[in-house]
Amino acid sequence: MLSNEMMKHLKIKNPIIQAPMAGGITTSNLVAEVSNSGGLGMIGAGYQTPIQSREQIREIKQLTSNPFGINLFVPNEFNVTPDAVQSANQLLHTIRKRLNLDPTDSFDIPEYKTIFESFIEQVKVVIEENVSICSFTFGIPPQEVMDELKHHNITLIGTATTVREAVENEKAGMDMVVIQGSEAGGHRGNFINGHQESLVGLMSLIPQVVDNVSIPVIAAGGIMDGRGLMASLCLGAQGIQMGTAFLTCIESGAHKVHKEAILNADEDQTTFTRAFSGKWARGIKNKFIEDMLEHELAVPDFPVQNLLTQVIRKTCSGQNNQDFMSLWSGQSPRLAKSETVEILIKNILAEAENINKQSFSPK
Amino acid sequence: MLSNEMMKHLKIKNPIIQAPMAGGITTSNLVAEVSNSGGLGMIGAGYQTPIQSREQIREIKQLTSNPFGINLFVPNEFNVTPDAVQSANQLLHTIRKRLNLDPTDSFDIPEYKTIFESFIEQVKVVIEENVSICSFTFGIPPQEVMDELKHHNITLIGTATTVREAVENEKAGMDMVVIQGSEAGGHRGNFINGHQESLVGLMSLIPQVVDNVSIPVIAAGGIMDGRGLMASLCLGAQGIQMGTAFLTCIESGAHKVHKEAILNADEDQTTFTRAFSGKWARGIKNKFIEDMLEHELAVPDFPVQNLLTQVIRKTCSGQNNQDFMSLWSGQSPRLAKSETVEILIKNILAEAENINKQSFSPK
Numbered sequence: 001m002l003s004n005e006m007m008k009h010l011k012i013k014n015p016i017i018q019a020p021m022a023g024g025i026t027t028s029n030l031v032a033e034v035s036n037s038g039g040l041g042m043i044g045a046g047y048q049t050p051i052q053s054r055e056q057i058r059e060i061k062q063l064t065s066n067p068f069g070i071n072l073f074v075p076n077e078f079n080v081t082p083d084a085v086q087s088a089n090q091l092l093h094t095i096r097k098r099l100n101l102d103p104t105d106s107f108d109i110p111e112y113k114t115i116f117e118s119f120i121e122q123v124k125v126v127i128e129e130n131v132s133i134c135s136f137t138f139g140i141p142p143q144e145v146m147d148e149l150k151h152h153n154i155t156l157i158g159t160a161t162t163v164r165e166a167v168e169n170e171k172a173g174m175d176m177v178v179i180q181g182s183e184a185g186g187h188r189g190n191f192i193n194g195h196q197e198s199l200v201g202l203m204s205l206i207p208q209v210v211d212n213v214s215i216p217v218i219a220a221g222g223i224m225d226g227r228g229l230m231a232s233l234c235l236g237a238q239g240i241q242m243g244t245a246f247l248t249c250i251e252s253g254a255h256k257v258h259k260e261a262i263l264n265a266d267e268d269q270t271t272f273t274r275a276f277s278g279k280w281a282r283g284i285k286n287k288f289i290e291d292m293l294e295h296e297l298a299v300p301d302f303p304v305q306n307l308l309t310q311v312i313r314k315t316c317s318g319q320n321n322q323d324f325m326s327l328w329s330g331q332s333p334r335l336a337k338s339e340t341v342e343i344l345i346k347n348i349l350a351e352a353e354n355i356n357k358q359s360f361s362p363k
Numbered sequence: 364m365l366s367n368e369m370m371k372h373l374k375i376k377n378p379i380i381q382a383p384m385a386g387g388i389t390t391s392n393l394v395a396e397v398s399n400s401g402g403l404g405m406i407g408a409g410y411q412t413p414i415q416s417r418e419q420i421r422e423i424k425q426l427t428s429n430p431f432g433i434n435l436f437v438p439n440e441f442n443v444t445p446d447a448v449q450s451a452n453q454l455l456h457t458i459r460k461r462l463n464l465d466p467t468d469s470f471d472i473p474e475y476k477t478i479f480e481s482f483i484e485q486v487k488v489v490i491e492e493n494v495s496i497c498s499f500t501f502g503i504p505p506q507e508v509m510d511e512l513k514h515h516n517i518t519l520i521g522t523a524t525t526v527r528e529a530v531e532n533e534k535a536g537m538d539m540v541v542i543q544g545s546e547a548g549g550h551r552g553n554f555i556n557g558h559q560e561s562l563v564g565l566m567s568l569i570p571q572v573v574d575n576v577s578i579p580v581i582a583a584g585g586i587m588d589g590r591g592l593m594a595s596l597c598l599g600a601q602g603i604q605m606g607t608a609f610l611t612c613i614e615s616g617a618h619k620v621h622k623e624a625i626l627n628a629d630e631d632q633t634t635f636t637r638a639f640s641g642k643w644a645r646g647i648k649n650k651f652i653e654d655m656l657e658h659e660l661a662v663p664d665f666p667v668q669n670l671l672t673q674v675i676r677k678t679c680s681g682q683n684n685q686d687f688m689s690l691w692s693g694q695s696p697r698l699a700k701s702e703t704v705e706i707l708i709k710n711i712l713a714e715a716e717n718i719n720k721q722s723f724s725p726k
Contacts (some may be wrong), residue, residue, distance in 0.1 A: 002725045014725050162631045163697070182545060183564035197631040201546035201564030203594065204585035204694035208630045211697065222567035231566060231594035233723045267571045268525045268560040331567035334526070334574065352725050360596045361719045362365045362377050362712050 015239030020071030022046030032063030069133030183222030210236030226351025278305030378602030383434030385409030395426030432496030546585030573599030589714025641668030
C-alpha cells in the first residue's frame with residue numbers, strides 16, 4: 001500500500017489531485033466527489049470574487065468531510081495603454097459582428113492594485129474559512145502572504161514548469177510543488193522562464209526536478225489513467241494532478257461543447273495560444289485560435305485580453321458554438337471519458353494496482 | 364525477469380536501444396558495446412555512403428556477436444531553386460567571414476533521384492551484409508523496399524511522432540515502431556503531421572499510441588535512466604530508445620565540445636531549430652540558432668540547408684568552437700553522464716530493479 005510524505009501531509013488516501021481549473025469547471029460537486037473518493041478536490045478560484053470563494057468553500061464543506069484545497073492566481077504586474085486595448089479590440093470587431101454583439105465593446109482597464117487587493121481578500125477568506133490546503137499559479141505570493149498562511153498551518157503548494165521555478169518554490173517555503181509538463185492543458189504556470197523554455201515534457205521534467213528539490217513533487221500534464229499515475233511515481237513524483245481527466249467527468253461544470261470537443265479530439269489537435277487571455281495556454285484548435293494566429297503576440301497581457309474576449313466566449317457558450325470558446329485540453333484527449341469521478345478514480349487505482357503486480361524487472 | 368515481444372523479436376536481453384544518431388556519433392565501438400551489454404546498438408547511417416555503411420557493419424561484426432541494427436533516412440522530395448540557395452547562402456556570409464571561410468561557398472544542388480538511388484544502394488548493403496534489424500526515420504520506404512527487406516527476414520522498425528504516424532507504420536508492415544516524444548533531441552521524425560502538431564510529450568504519446576496499434580512500441584525522448592525505463596514500461600512501451608544518454612558516453616564519437624555542452628546544460632536550454640539542416644531538430648541554444656532565428660522558416664528544406672551549413676559546422680568542430688555547431692540534445696541534459704556504455708546500462712538496470720521492488724500500489 002502506497003504511502004508517502006505528500007499523502008500524509010495532505011491527509012489523502014490516494015495520490016490523486018484534481019487540478020484547480022478556473023472558470024466554473026470545479027463545481028462544488030466535482031471538488032467534493034474527488035475528496036470523497038480519497039483524492040484531493042481543488043477549487044479553481046482564479047476568476048472568483050472573494051465572496052464567491054467563501055460561498056463555495058461553505059458549500060463543499062456540506063458535501064464532504066475530507067480535506068479539499070483552493071487555488072489562487074498570483075497577480076502579475078502588466079502594462080497596457082488605452083491605445084493597445086483599442087487595437088486589440090479592433091482585432092475582435094469581425095467576430096463581435098458575426099455574433100451580433102456591439103463591435104465596439106469597451107471596458108475599464110483593470111488596475112493591478114485592485115487585482116492585488118482582491119487576491120489579499122481571497123487569502124483572508126482561505127484563512128477565515130479554514131481551508132487547509134492552498135495552491136498558487138502564475139508565481140509565488142509575497143513573503144508576508146506566505147508567512148500569514150503558514151502561521152495558520154495551511155499547506156502551501158506552488159506551481160513550476162522548470163527546475164529553476166521548482167527550486168524557487170521550495171526556497172519560498174512551499175510545502176510541495178506541482179510541476180506542469182508541456183503536455184498540460186490550460187494556462188501555463190511559468191513565471192521565471194519564458195514560454196518556449198518552459199515547455200518540458202514530464203518524462204524529462206519529473207526526474208530532473210526530483211533531483212533538485214527536497215519537497216514532494218506532484219506531476220501534472222497529460223496524465224489520465226493508472227498508466228500515467230504509475231509512470232509518474234516511477235519517475236519520482238509522489239502524486240499526480242489531473243485536469244482534462246476530471247474536466248470531462250459528469251460532475252464537472254465544463255460546458256458540454258467543451259467536454260464533447262475533448263472527447264472527440266486526437267492528441268495532435270491541441271495547440272498553444274495567447275489570443276484568449278493574454279497568457280499562453282493549451283487548447284483544442286478552433287476558429288478563434290486560427291483567426292488570431294498572426295496577431296496573438298500583439299494582444300495585451302493577461303488579464304486584459306481575457307476581459308476583452310469575455311463577452312465573445314460567453315456568447316458562444318450560450319449558443320453552443322465552439323468556434324470562439326476556449327477549449328482547454330491537455331495532450332491526451334484520446335484517453336478522456338465521460339464518467340463519474342468515483343468510477344474514474346476507481347479505474348485509475350485498479351489499473352495502477354494491475355501494473356504494480358507485473359514484473360518489469362529487466363534482468 | 365522482463366521478457367516481451369520486442370525483446371524476443373530483437374533477440375536482446377535488455378529493453379534498451381541506442382538511438383541511431385547520424386553524423387559520426389555511433390562509432391563501431393559504441394554500437395558494439397551496447398549490443399555486448401545486452402541492449403541493441405544501432406548504426407546511424409543517415410549521412411553515410413553505402414560503402415561507409417558496409418565497412419562499419421563489417422567492423423562491428425568483429426566487435427560483437429550479438430544483434431545490432433542500422434538506421435536509414437527515408438529520402439523526402441524537396442523543391443529548391445538556385446535563387447533560394449543563393450539567398451540562404453547570403454544569410455551565412457557573415458558567419459563564413461568570421462570563420463575565415465570563402466563567404467560565397469557554392470555547391471551543386473543535390474537531386475532527389477541521386478539521393479533515392481543511394482538509399483536503395485544502402486538497402487542492398489543491409490541485405491548483403493545480413494544486418495538483421497533495420498529502422499527508418501523521416502517516413503516509410505516504398506512498398507517494394509519493405510517487401511524486399513521482409514523477404515530477407517530483416518526486422519523493420521519505423522519512427523512516428525503521433526498516433527496517426529504510428530498507425531501508418533503498422534499498416535505498412537513495420538514490425539515495431541519507435542515513438543518520438545517532444546522531449547527528444549536531434550531531428551524530428553514527423554512525416555505526416557506538421558512540426559507543431561507532432562510535439563507530443565511521452566506521458567501523453569505512449570498510452571495513446573499503445574491503445575491504437577498492435578505492434579510493439581519503443582519510447583524515445585528524454586529517457587536517461589532506470590526511472591525513465593520503468594515509466595515507459597508502465598505507460599505501455601516494450602522498450603526505450605536513448606540518444607542523449609549514449610551520446611555523452613566514452614565510446615560515442617560525438618565531438619568533445621558537444622558532450623561538454625550537454626553535460627553542462629539545464630532542461631530549459633534546448634530549443635527547436637531548422638536553421639542547421641532544413642528540418643526541425645532539438646538542440647542546445649547557441650549563437651548560430653540565435654543568429655538564424657528570424658530566418659529559419661525561410662531556409663531551404665533538408666538536405667539542402669544541411670549541405671549549406673556543412674563547412675561552417677565542420678570548421679567550428681576543428682576549432683572546438685561551439686557557436687556554430689549543432690549541439691543536438693533531448694530535454695534531460697541534467698541527467699547526462701560521462702561514463703562507459705557498460706556502466707550506463709548496468710546502472711539503468713539496477714535502478715529499474717530497485718523501482719520495481721517498491722510497492723506503488725495506491726490502495
